[in-house]
Amino acid sequence: LKCTEKYIYYLSFQSKSDIISTVEFNHTGELLATGDKGGRVVIFQREQESKNQVHRRGEYNVYSTFQSHEPEFDYLKSLEIEEKINKIRWLPQQNAAYFLLSTNDKTVKLWKVSERDKRPEGYNLKDEEGRLRDPATITTLRVPVLRPMDLMVEATPRRVFANAHTYHINSISVNSDYETYMSADDLRINLWNFEITNQSFNIVDIKPANMEELTEVITAAEFHPHHCNTFVYSSSKGTIRLCDMRASALCDRHTKFFEEPEDPSNRSFFSEIISSISDVKFSHSGRYIMTRDYLTVKVWDLNMENRPIETYQVHDYLRSKLCSLYENDCIFDKFECVWNGSDSVIMTGSYNNFFRMFDRNTKRDVTLEASRENSKPRAILKPRKVCVGGKRRKDEISVDSLDFSKKILHTAWHPSENIIAVAATNNLYIFQDKVN
Amino acid sequence: MEVQKEAQRIMTLSVWKMYHSRMQRGGLRLHRSLQLSLVMRSARELYLSAKVEAHESEVSLPPALPSDPRLHPPREAESTAETATPDGEHPSPEPMDTQEAPTAEETSACCAPRPAKVSRKRRSSSLSDGGDAGLVPSKKARLEEKEEEEGASSEAADRLQPPPAQAEGAFPNLARVLQRRFSGLLNCSPAAPPTAPPACEAKPACRPADSMLNVLVRAVVAF
Numbered sequence: 001l002k003c004t005e006k007y008i009y010y011l012s013f014q015s016k017s018d019i020i021s022t023v024e025f026n027h028t029g030e031l032l033a034t035g036d037k038g039g040r041v042v043i044f045q046r047e048q049e050s051k052n053q054v055h056r057r058g059e060y061n062v063y064s065t066f067q068s069h070e071p072e073f074d075y076l077k078s079l080e081i082e083e084k085i086n087k088i089r090w091l092p093q094q095n096a097a098y099f100l101l102s103t104n105d106k107t108v109k110l111w112k113v114s115e116r117d118k119r120p121e122g123y124n125l126k127d128e129e130g131r132l133r134d135p136a137t138i139t140t141l142r143v144p145v146l147r148p149m150d151l152m153v154e155a156t157p158r159r160v161f162a163n164a165h166t167y168h169i170n171s172i173s174v175n176s177d178y179e180t181y182m183s184a185d186d187l188r189i190n191l192w193n194f195e196i197t198n199q200s201f202n203i204v205d206i207k208p209a210n211m212e213e214l215t216e217v218i219t220a221a222e223f224h225p226h227h228c229n230t231f232v233y234s235s236s237k238g239t240i241r242l243c244d245m246r247a248s249a250l251c252d253r254h255t256k257f258f259e260e261p262e263d264p265s266n267r268s269f270f271s272e273i274i275s276s277i278s279d280v281k282f283s284h285s286g287r288y289i290m291t292r293d294y295l296t297v298k299v300w301d302l303n304m305e306n307r308p309i310e311t312y313q314v315h316d317y318l319r320s321k322l323c324s325l326y327e328n329d330c331i332f333d334k335f336e337c338v339w340n341g342s343d344s345v346i347m348t349g350s351y352n353n354f355f356r357m358f359d360r361n362t363k364r365d366v367t368l369e370a371s372r373e374n375s376k377p378r379a380i381l382k383p384r385k386v387c388v389g390g391k392r393r394k395d396e397i398s399v400d401s402l403d404f405s406k407k408i409l410h411t412a413w414h415p416s417e418n419i420i421a422v423a424a425t426n427n428l429y430i431f432q433d434k435v436n
Numbered sequence: 437m438e439v440q441k442e443a444q445r446i447m448t449l450s451v452w453k454m455y456h457s458r459m460q461r462g463g464l465r466l467h468r469s470l471q472l473s474l475v476m477r478s479a480r481e482l483y484l485s486a487k488v489e490a491h492e493s494e495v496s497l498p499p500a501l502p503s504d505p506r507l508h509p510p511r512e513a514e515s516t517a518e519t520a521t522p523d524g525e526h527p528s529p530e531p532m533d534t535q536e537a538p539t540a541e542e543t544s545a546c547c548a549p550r551p552a553k554v555s556r557k558r559r560s561s562s563l564s565d566g567g568d569a570g571l572v573p574s575k576k577a578r579l580e581e582k583e584e585e586e587g588a589s590s591e592a593a594d595r596l597q598p599p600p601a602q603a604e605g606a607f608p609n610l611a612r613v614l615q616r617r618f619s620g621l622l623n624c625s626p627a628a629p630p631t632a633p634p635a636c637e638a639k640p641a642c643r644p645a646d647s648m649l650n651v652l653v654r655a656v657v658a659f
Contacts, residue, residue, distance in 0.1 A: 081462065168462070272474045272475075276467075323442075
């Protein structure tokens, strides 16, 4: 996959919904799933490329919509459980149906999405509307036949994995064995088998005996893409632990511990909370992990624990504004980060509907904007620039003009092509790169 | 002074955020509570170190002036009365016969009895910039912590069963809630992070009391 040197993208699709809380391509990139705050999942499917419309290059249209989670009430603790979908993860396709995991704060569900394009007709005992016939009126017998019908996509919940998490689930990750997956909350990580819903195996537990001694929580977790015994989890203290499930049943002792020593010149009042890692992702190769904290994205080599191999500043101009960002709660925003298919470019979101791409090879970066005003369909996205003081050039935007209510927390990258999905609050943008 | 004000403001803000997070849909978030308590602790340390700094600079101000022992104590008492919170509960600090930082926060009526004499050791010089306030452990605090520990367990037991939010109605009395929380804060043991039993009732960071916190509680009660 040739990396896009010039980062030329255009908007190919946009949709409106409730506030989008997660975005994920499936393994082929044919499907794109979004979860929202209302507990709904919307799946988009890429059109088959046709000879007549080669310039359209396969656009995404709505394929299926279903209500995954409903609000619930925990009577024991007098707490409402939000229906917001925190994460969606696809299973690799093994038959005609598609399977995905979706989770809210407490419950993970396995959904089967399948197509129905035929229906049986010609029943003996009921009529076409399904009403029972009077047996006395039946004089002949016939065999029902399957007749084509309009395509219907149905989603059915095949498994519900509930009651295994005391704290709020922040991550789910499908294992490369395709038989198990893990779910992580603030203090524990559980391992599940897809076939078994009434049991899960606890593999990480960082809850202290005395809760007053709590100093860090788990913020994200992911399985290694190829080694089914290996996973990583990140913490609120900015550290990453790599664990090997072969070492012991309870992986409280890590195999590797990744931590960068703090730069004393950057120490500030809010240092502790901005070092919290909000997302961790393995590269497709499995050689690297990428972490996102409030101001930076870091790439770590699995073989080097004492510091990252690359650090990218996402929006360093916010470093002097941390107090205001604490006041308006923005400092708690959890940004995600993604790799492109070849692991050569990484992407993450920022404020003002800006998102950033960093090319690891050329060390070039670009800031783009996802907004209806600034991107018409098929118009090329213009790189944006934030002015950090001094003279502001014509097309630049000053830090004080940034809209902090417009944040891009969730993005996704097609597994093999340069197609990206960007969730800007309640709008989903899909950008493709320009075909020459 | 600016630093003190800012730290105080951040502490008040953090208290408000912590209270507000109880009302959120989905219940109290452990991560958020932990982050808020970290900020509160940093703000508190900053406030205390700034206060000590301000006081020490006042104390050490006139080395050349004739040091009349009769002059100093009333001046110190005056300055401590000024820096002491507008808090009716605190008796005005007695004139000190030594040139120590009397630190008004120690005369909180709610606290267990404090040591009469404060440590005379100066804080390390690295505290001169407020940003480093969070780095250096507070020796004074540790001494107080030991004495507070005995009083802590009974308080903790009381705090373990707070009534659930819903039982208090949709808009629980803010003053009542905060006073209940902060009376615990003023008396409990020194563990910094919040406790969060599965009921997700996170407790604010526990540190020995000081009058600033009393002021905070009173300020919020006023609303």
